[in-house]
Amino acid sequence: MRNTIIVSILLFIAVVVASVFYFGDLNKEEKKSVKPINYLPSDTYLITSFVNDATTDNIFKDFEIFEAVLGHSFQDHISQLKQQLLRNKDIASYLTDQEMFVSFHPEKEGIATLFSIPTTEKIDKETIIEILPKIGTDYQVQQQDTLGMQLFSYKAAKSDSTFYVSYLDDIFFATYSKELLLKTLDKKTPKFDEKQVEFFNKNNSRNAPFTVYLAQQNLPAIVDKFRRNRPGDFLRQFINIKGQTAWNINYKQDALMLSGESELEETKGHYIALFANQRKTTQRLYNYFPSNSAMFIEYSFSDAKAWQNDLNAWHAITEDSKQLEGQTKEIEKNRADLLTNFQAAMGGDFAVVEQNNSDYLGFISIQDSSKFLDVLSDVAESVGDSTYRFRYSNIPYRFYGEGLKAFSRPYFKRIDGLIVMANHQSTLQEYAQKWRRKDLLIGTLGFKNYEKIQGNEANVTVFLNTKNASSFLINNLETTYSKNFRNNKEYELQEFYSWSLQLTGNSGNFLSRLYAIYKSKNTLGATPEWTYSMGSRLITGPFVFEHSDTSQFIFAQEQDHTVHAVHPSGNKLWTTLFAGRIVGKVQQLQDRSLLAVTDRRRLYRFDSNGKTLRGFSTSIKDEPISHPTHVDWGGQQMLLIPGKNRVMAYNMEGGPIDGWDNVQVDGEILGPVQFHDNKAIVTTSYGRVYFFDAGGNKIQEIDVPGDISFVSNLGIVVRENQTLYYATDDIGDVYRITADGQSSKVFEGRWNNKYIADFENVNGTSAPELIVLDGPQLQVYQLGDTLQKVYEHTFTQDVDNRPYYFASGSGGLTSLGIAAQGTNLIYLFAENGTLVDGFPLEAQPLFYYGKINYNSSNYLICTRRDFKLYAYRH
Known part of the structure; x- marks a missing residue:
């Protein structure tokens, strides 16, 4: 998009913020005055403040975002400079616990600090x-008097850079730029x-690790420094x-998370300022x-x-007003009330999207269908x-201003309670296909992590x-960046x-927040402790069993039916x-033998x-539909295996057991044979x-009245000595059945x-819960006596795989796992229905979560x- 929004500013702020993280102090309760800001040139790009304390040395040493933005070499250089100069024993006593400022300034060849x-x-x-x-024993130190100002220069061996320091009005100033x-x-x-x-001083937080100050009149210069091309209309919404x-x-x-206030001046004619008088709303587009x-x-x-009045005033001073x-x-x-009624029909939420192929999409909510x-x-x-096309040009621009100016006379479709616009009909058709496939941004792992951190009220x-x-x-971006x-x-x-x-509007100003989401190497799913190679895709497992x-x-x-046993260290x-x-x-049985x-x-x-x-x-005799059930029937151990409509029984040496040769049922068996109260229980469709x-021998048969088709095995609950x-049936009805066969x-x-x-x-109770996957919804x-909803979760696409269950404690409690194959994401839920930290993450269906060794x-x-x-490791 030729007008893509404040990309350069975001990247610039990331560099600045990460660099000052290295000095930030989380333990200080009080900040000093902003006296050094009085000396900074008015064209300063950005200022940061924090308290200088030796305890900061280890706070962020493993914070990967530093090196990600600063670069490995620069971070090593800053660390060395800090220890040799700032922490030098001859000067440290004058600087400890003092508020420090790092500011960034324009230079011909780049940015000076x-x-x-x-x-x-x-x-x-x-x-x-x-x-x-004395503090520069590892440097070549020179003293200079320039224009009545005393400067000390420090130059390290094998370095072309010189560090300059001066002291004025009880403040040390230091930089690599003498100019x-x-x-x-x-x-x-x-x-x-x-x-x-005064504003900077007022917002100098006493509790935050450090504060970032931005003089907005210098934003155009910042953008010019980072961009190759002139900023477009969208970018100018923010920088002027x-x-x-x-x-x-x-x-x-x-x-990285920054939050605070943006005070506005001279807002007349600035589109984005129209939102400063609004209150935050929940954004859902x-x-x-x-x-x-x-x-x-x-x-x-x-x-x-208020929006319409402010927008009309804004339109009145634009070139398009006439x-x-x-x-x-x-x-x-043609119709006197058309514009009025159209405006009344449309809602207060709208958006513009640029796709990675540079095509635009526009979205507007409908208030009254x-x-x-x-x-x-x-x-x-x-x-x-x-599909429709506006009869008149600039309809979106008329009612929503510069935010939708890119859509002169677009095509649009109605989807749910909004219209989706594009300048080309083919773009709209492609989007409709993505919508039907649920190929959406909210279905990606990165966006889910973004949603965990940033709210949607603004x-x-x-x-x-x-x-x-x-x-x-x-x-x-400019060549260097x-x-x-x-x-x-x-x-x-x-x-x-x-x-x-x-x-977020704040009585004519803004509450503002900036976020940058990083893929940390310590994030679950980023850096494996080990990997084990197979020849084809996984089809069963993984499971964890006792070896010794x-x-x-x-x-x-794996797919070629090879079975792998892997040590907890990752070795075969x-x-x-x-x-x-x-x-x-x-x-696995008590003797550590395994059944399959x-x-x-x-x-087996x-x-x-x-062996x-x-x-x-x-x-x-028949193809199994589920795994064997091992039962101990009064000292007689046997393996019960469900077929499509029969039950097969084998002893512990692999031989068939007499009496079970012709155990058949009506309908298809739904899952493994269950064993309760000394009875084998089979549920059918x-x-x-x-x-x-x-x-x-069949000792009881319960037939729920009516034309009922079950879709699941039984849930067995024992309360007050009653079973x-x-x-559940195929239309979603749930039945409770008593031991004597009564159902409701x-x-x-x-x-x-x-x-x-x-x-x-x-869910941590003494009884099982009913878990339902209905398309994209987990309940x-x-x-x-009735069913009470414990929690629910909606995925971005239909889930076709059965849930996974992992032992998570005593009493039979399990963690619930879901693999949403269409999104290539896996989920793990805690007993209260919240996602376990680190989930979802990208992986193929079939996974295991829990201990892999004692x-x-x-x-x-x-x-x-x-x-x-x-x-x-988690």
């Missing part, structure tokens, strides 16, 4: 002359005006309003933006009448396929996706997922080839070293429940006929597209 720090007490001239040469230092010390140099200094901004900082390992969005601006206003007035008369000749339909045929013409939100906008950044962006060895700028700015008294192992099967223990794909789970069945009608029992036990593997004794069974409907779910239902204990219910921490074991198991 100035360090300013007041001393705890006045230092006389003789002492200065004595101590300053900047002289300019700062010269009283004739224009300085910040009293109002700006005079005033000042003060931000305080917070941080996470994977994010981003839920509709395509996944290839390079950037977007979402606007919203709370007071439509054209709009003439068009108004022309439109009202009936009014919109009333004016639709007069304001637009149909071009087929539910009046203006600017968002840049680093990856999708990379071509623009490379082509539009473009090279830095591409230099992945020295910098890690491309590891930032996004940059964003939010503005001292060690466990990871078990997995053994591999073997099974006949067919393992069906259901692999289970395959779709080739084979039953083998030890933890992969099959006597009698195994063995053929079974015909709405029936069968109970068998140890001899294979209750719960089952306790819930009408109205889910679609392809929904998935399980009964598992995921968890507590079982009782005393290990929790690990995520998952796969990517390269046929490897990845182990991530």
